[in-house]
Amino acid sequence: MSVRRVMGTEVEYGISVQGQPSANPMVASSQIVNAYASSTVKARRARWDFEEESPLRDARGFDMARQVADASQLTDEDLGLANVILTNGARLYVDHAHPEYSSPEVTTPLDVVRWEKAGEQVMLDASRMAAQVPGSTPIVLYKNNTDNKGASYGAHENYLMRRSTPFAEIVRHLTPFFVSRQVVTGAGRVGIGQDGRDTTPERGFQISQRSDYFEVEVGLETTLKRPIINTRDEPHADPAVYRRLHVILGDANLAEVSIYLKAGTTSLVLAMIEAGFIDRDLSVEGAVKALRDVSHDPTLRHLVTLRDGRRLTAVQLQLEYLDLARKFVEDRYGSDADEQTVDILARWESVLTRLERDPMECAGELDWVAKLRLLSQYRDRDDLDWDDAKLHLIDLQYADVRPDKGLYHRLAAAGRIERLLDDATIEAAMHDPPVDTRAYFRGRCLDKYADSVAAASWDSVIFDLPGRESLQRVPTIDPLRGTRSHVGELIDRSDSAQALVAAITR
Amino acid sequence: MAQEQKQPRKSSQEETATEEVVETDVAERKEMIDEDVDAILDEIDEVLETNAEDFVKSFIQKGGE
Numbered sequence: 001m002s003v004r005r006v007m008g009t010e011v012e013y014g015i016s017v018q019g020q021p022s023a024n025p026m027v028a029s030s031q032i033v034n035a036y037a038s039s040t041v042k043a044r045r046a047r048w049d050f051e052e053e054s055p056l057r058d059a060r061g062f063d064m065a066r067q068v069a070d071a072s073q074l075t076d077e078d079l080g081l082a083n084v085i086l087t088n089g090a091r092l093y094v095d096h097a098h099p100e101y102s103s104p105e106v107t108t109p110l111d112v113v114r115w116e117k118a119g120e121q122v123m124l125d126a127s128r129m130a131a132q133v134p135g136s137t138p139i140v141l142y143k144n145n146t147d148n149k150g151a152s153y154g155a156h157e158n159y160l161m162r163r164s165t166p167f168a169e170i171v172r173h174l175t176p177f178f179v180s181r182q183v184v185t186g187a188g189r190v191g192i193g194q195d196g197r198d199t200t201p202e203r204g205f206q207i208s209q210r211s212d213y214f215e216v217e218v219g220l221e222t223t224l225k226r227p228i229i230n231t232r233d234e235p236h237a238d239p240a241v242y243r244r245l246h247v248i249l250g251d252a253n254l255a256e257v258s259i260y261l262k263a264g265t266t267s268l269v270l271a272m273i274e275a276g277f278i279d280r281d282l283s284v285e286g287a288v289k290a291l292r293d294v295s296h297d298p299t300l301r302h303l304v305t306l307r308d309g310r311r312l313t314a315v316q317l318q319l320e321y322l323d324l325a326r327k328f329v330e331d332r333y334g335s336d337a338d339e340q341t342v343d344i345l346a347r348w349e350s351v352l353t354r355l356e357r358d359p360m361e362c363a364g365e366l367d368w369v370a371k372l373r374l375l376s377q378y379r380d381r382d383d384l385d386w387d388d389a390k391l392h393l394i395d396l397q398y399a400d401v402r403p404d405k406g407l408y409h410r411l412a413a414a415g416r417i418e419r420l421l422d423d424a425t426i427e428a429a430m431h432d433p434p435v436d437t438r439a440y441f442r443g444r445c446l447d448k449y450a451d452s453v454a455a456a457s458w459d460s461v462i463f464d465l466p467g468r469e470s471l472q473r474v475p476t477i478d479p480l481r482g483t484r485s486h487v488g489e490l491i492d493r494s495d496s497a498q499a500l501v502a503a504i505t506r
Numbered sequence: 507m508a509q510e511q512k513q514p515r516k517s518s519q520e521e522t523a524t525e526e527v528v529e530t531d532v533a534e535r536k537e538m539i540d541e542d543v544d545a546i547l548d549e550i551d552e553v554l555e556t557n558a559e560d561f562v563k564s565f566i567q568k569g570g571e
Contacts, residue, residue, distance in 0.1 A: 012570040021564035097568030146567075153570030222571040248571065374550070377543050389559040396565055397555060405553050414546060 002271060002329065002341040003264045006160035006237075006437060006479045008105050009116050011252050012098035012153040013123055014142035014399070025097035028139050030082040032099040033092055035133065036126035037084040046446060048083045048091060049455035049462055085456045087431050087447040088115065089439030092122060098153050099123065099141065104439030105458070105479050108340050109264035111434055113256050114421055118429035120254075124401045125430075143252045144399035145209035146189065148196035148392065152213040154222065155252035159245045159267060160237060160479060165274045170245065171218055171229050173273045176282040176306075177266070177321055178228050178249055179291045180314035182208040183300060183355055184348070185262040187251035188368030190375065190386065190395040192296060203296065204386020205375060207368045209251045211295035217287050222248050228287055236458040237479050245270065249291075254399065254408040256420040257365040261351065264344035268325045277328050282320055283307040298372055300359055315356045322348055365418050370411060371398050441474075441482030444491045445500075452497030463497050472501050 015032070017023035083093035089104030101119035106112055123141045131138045146152045161170070186207035192198035194212050206212070219227035232246040233239075247266070253259045272278050284290045285305040293302050294314040303311040312320070326345060329337050354361035363373040375391055378384060384391055400406035403413070411417045433443025438458075445453055445461050454464040454471055463472040476482050494500035555561045 014565070014567055016565055021566050025568050096570045098570045100570075142565075147565050148562075149566060151567040151569045153567065156571075223569055374546075377547055381543075381547060389562050390554075392562040393555060393558040394550075396562060397553075405555075407550060407553075410550060410553060411546075414549070416546070 002333065002338055003109050003267045003344050004107050004338065004340070005267050005270070006105050006107060007109075007112055007263055007267065008103045008158045009112060009259075009263075010100060010102040010154070010156045010158070011116065011119060011143060012095055012100045012155070013401070014144050014147065014153065015098055016140045016142070018138045018140060020137060023137070026094060029094040029097060029099040031130045031133070031136065032123070032126045032139060032141070033082040033084065033094055035130035036092060036122060037082075039129045040125075041084055041086075041450070046085050046450070046453040047455040048085065048093065049457040049460055085442065085446055086122070087433065087443050088118060088429055089433035089437075089443035089446075090115065090119065090122070092126075096153075099126070104433055104443065105437040106434045106439070107436050107480075109260050109267065109344060110340060110420065112263040113259045114426060114429045115434065116259055117256065117421065117426045120401055121426060121430050124403075127401070140405075141401045142396065142399040143254055143401055144187065144396070145252050146196070146213070148189075148191045148395075150195045152194070152210060154210075154248055155250050156222075157247040157250055157263065157266065159247065159270055160235070161243050161245050161270055162274050163235075163239065163241055163243050165243075167231070167243075169273055169276075170270075172281070172283060173278045174269065175217060175228055175287050176284045176317055177269050178247075179284050179287050179294060179304065180317035180321075181262070181265065182211060182251070182291075182295055182368075183314045183318060184265070184351055184366060185250060185253065185258055186211075186295065186366075186368035187253055187258070188371035188395070188398075190391050196392075204391070205298055205372055206295045207298055208295040210249055211291050214249055214288060214291055228291060238477055251367070252399070253367050254406075255365060255367040255370060255417055257347070257351075257418055258367045260420055261344065261348060264340065265321070265325075265348055268328075268341070268344065269321055272324060272328050275328070275332075277331075278324055280320070280324075281306075281308060282317065284317075298359065298368070300355055313356075315352055318348075318352050319356075322352060364416060367398075367408070370408070370417055371395065374398075374407065374411070435484035435488075436480075438476040438479050438482035440484050441476055441487050441491075444487070445497070448491060449497035449500065463501055465498050465501060472505075474501065474504060 015025055015028050017028050085091055091102040093100055101122055103115040103119060106115055120143060127139050127141050130136060187209045189206050189209045190204060192203055192206055214226045214228055216225050216227045218229045219225060220231045228249055230246045230248045233243050235242045235244045250262060285307055290304045300313055300315055303313060304317060305311050329341055351362055359369055360373060362369045375394055398407040403409040433439045442456055442461055452463050452465060453461060455462040459477050461474045465472055490503055494503060
């Protein structure tokens, strides 16, 4: 294995109805999802399929052709239904009190970046479309993880892993990696503590948006008693072969290099765990506290105590994993390593080396450093303390998805933050699915046979065909089947869903 | 300083001269960086929401996940 594996991300966006702080966030989130669905999803809107088994026609119980015309008339029942599948294979829906975009399954870190960034554009378009509904109040979306008043929402990663890997090994080797990877993947935050109130003059900024919200080392929860390692195990694939590692402690990143390194380095570490390659014990004493302590020290000098008594900075801990990963890739591939694996290793090393020298050297690549540099410049110019509202505003507005208002976007537009993909590539991914996973089949079916797709989910597409009493469920249990090379030509030559299903089931 | 450099001198003096040149470079670069910072902050000043305190206070989220 390398950096390549089946992966995907889910991002919950912060949501704000301008001038109405007490507006119902579930209603606003539904307005976002419905506005996008109404404007872009063709004819019939396919439902998300919650059923594992083939649903019966009379079990549907809702009118699938219905569009929610006036979002202000939404009932609670409607709110639960704001849930659509896009032609790029992604899912756009309301999760609790936030609009969420779950990317399609991809196989490379750069594709994680591409389809996650496409999600930002989907959210931006959705908010613009929602604003066109007569009588609506503008809704602004933020790709961040906290309101700094105690609430946190997630940006989750999913990695498909071999079932045969003992979970205890995952916990043992992944926990120190997660405690330390925030020096690369943090999005930066003004405020210490869950409610962000601890902003003494010296201590006001921390590396991660999420670290203060983690309370245990391992567990199933995602909304309270959040664990560093989440045990949710719902593979959406053959459970005898795979598990899906659901990672909940990451920050929502805007910087493309941060997302790229997050997916790439994590995938590499998982590959080493699967291969039983990690021969050293890097276990950390008091991982939950260490996670917070690392986050609270943007000078990167904090020493984490390992169980064997060694004391390392988070960067040094990451360098241990880098060293292992270099040896692993050399051992398994030598000079045949694929391009992205080589690139991830080189960038990882470059970033860690510079972080160790002077974190500010990474201000053009990593979110937390870019944000900290901007905040420091404001502090210098305007002589601001960390509890100044202006600094909190900069933190918040960094994540505004609008290109004219979002500070990440302003910095990127000014060439101050490195891009890995151009706008056209990201825009195409709003509509086109990845070609090398089952998301291709899902997306193409949604695009070409919208009228005939009754529902879909990660592991199935369900067709409603004329002349058939029951719905036809096409399982997509293997994430690496249904790719363009498998079904591209078949879909190209099938003029109708009937023809497609007939060809598949023949 | 350019004149000073042309004068023959002992190696220790040459070192001093080199350091001075480097310091001037640093000063010039710092000036450029300062201008650069001013430019980006001016740009961001223009897009920052007005009334930071109210804006931050009214950003209230429900938990998610």
